[in-house]
Amino acid sequence: MELLELENLIKAIPVRKQASIVNKKSWEKKLKGQAANKKLFKEIYKGEITREDILKENNPKKKIMMTLMWGYPTGGRGNNISNILKKIEKLSTILSKDAELTEERFNQLLKKFRENEIKGLGPSTWSKLLYFFNYSIEGNKCLIYDQKIVSSLNRKQFSELANDEKKYKQNKNDYLIYLRKIKEWAEKIDAKDSDLPDKIEVFLFYFNLYYKWD
16 A cells, blocks of 8 residues: 555544643653743643744754643653753753754754753654754755654554565664655655645654555
């Protein structure tokens, strides 16, 4: 079966309405000892948060925290969230740059994350930040690339993936391949829909991973 056979379903996904219910108590624990971030959290917290809320936010520090709240509504594992937010000033400066990257500048961006010792900032998280900060790499829109997306790509139940012998891993090189593929599929379905790459990402996250298509 081809992915394109489900284009009506994919096009109908209300991607910007995808929401997370944030666990306030868990988040307050993660922010222990971070007075400025606690204040920021109180300003942002409304119970639920959607993709649209984050995409519309212009304040970089709020956008970073909102991204983490949406992506990790129960506070994430270990101290990752706490460690990232301790570097929120530096991270907001790094991300508030030209968002149209070449592959070389993408590699430089990841190097900056490492040089500033932003612990806990792996592919699942930096891909979310690049998405919500509207980054692109070589003209390909940045999208979320977490472990569920990787598992979905490796499921191979559509011909577009079944014919690809590649075993996807959660690293920067496979991320670039993923972005190119999503752009290619999106252009075949509807090149005019700027949200279509996002919709395909959500399709992979839910419908490809948890449904069987014959």
